Amino acid sequence: MLKFVTDKDGVKRYLVSLKVNGNEYTRMVKANSLLVNFLREELDLTGTKKACEQADCGACTVLLDGKPVNSCMILTINADGREVITVEGLATNGKLDILQEKFIEHSAPQCGYCTPGILMSAKALLNRNPHPTEYEVREAIAGNLCRCTGYVNYVKAILDAAENQ
């Protein structure tokens, strides 16, 4: 059951607990709080980007219980009791994830705005399917629009990361 308090204007705030990048957070949020805004504004995790905000571009992609989703479409309440991984959660102990290393090596990011989202889609793919084909890589990042249209090096970098992880 969701617990809530009602403020003097009659607006309800609900108690949510979620794990983000391994840390537990408990907060009171309004029902209309979107996960992308919660991550960026409440937790200062601004690596997750906002662009189209209608589930077309994938800039806001995070992993929710391991699955890539558009955080602009998710109510913070929906993440109650669940685990979120953002781009900030990829590096461990100051060491970049192999995907991040390969993105740098292949000069995959251009303006870089789509990069966090592509990293998260790629991470989910490799977790599920460690040896994807090029088609599977392209399918996995098809929900991430690169406005610089620089898909080729992203695909190379992800395939390289898969081979060397």
Next chain:
Amino acid sequence: MYLPNFEYFQPDSIEETCQLLSQFGSKAKLFAGGTDVIIKMKKELLSPEILVSIEKIDQLKKIEYVPGKGVVIGSGVTHNDLVYSELLHEKYLSISEAARQMANNQVRNLGTVGGNIGSAVPSADLPPILIALGATVKITGVKGDRTMDLEDVFIGPGKTVLAQDEIITEVVIPDQKMTGSNYIKFGLRASGALAVVGVAAAVQVENNAIKEARIVLGAVSPTPVRAKKAEEFLKDKKISDELLAGAGVIASGECVPITDIRASAEYRKDMVRVFTRRALRKAIDEGHA
């Protein structure tokens, strides 16, 4: 982008969900994956005061085979649950493949079967293949359950037979006589595009003849529609390229597409002709009923 204020309910049971929907009436909106409702709220096309979420109702998230009934798909099952379901790979690969063509991976992890049906978007990818396989839906409201053919659920764009207190709880694919089925879609891009035309076909092949066929056209009428004259035309005929092409011509006369930003009505009609032929051919050659 921010959403206006609303209240959120997360009932544990179907019964409670229906009661809340009934109690709050038009102020309330049913909420599942959110990929339709949240976008409409952002665009101010919807402004519910209350969202009633089925998120916590686990019984709606199952895909299972029930002997004597068929494959039962809960309405809270996501598109990617269909894509990765081993049961569907074994029994209805065509449903997994249709689901895989919807939107993109992130949206497929959120959007649900019930939402894809309930939002009644004419270009939705799941209804054509489900209707081709003779799917029925179970609809539950405060007064109880009713079961109907999926094709009878749709009334027009965004409109279904569901009453305010009713929700779709399951989709049932009955055991088949059909030997093959397929859904093919034409969108303007390979991913993240609505269908300009989507055609599903299911066929029962015996001795190189079509005993029975079902053809369902998506995105070319206010609702998904059966091409019944084309189905009748195919009945008990020897399979040939000419026969399938003939069915395509007939099917293209059984839809009433609109012209919009994606394609003209004429183009859609002609694509129905081509895609009906191809969907039939794939259903015949590849099986996967």
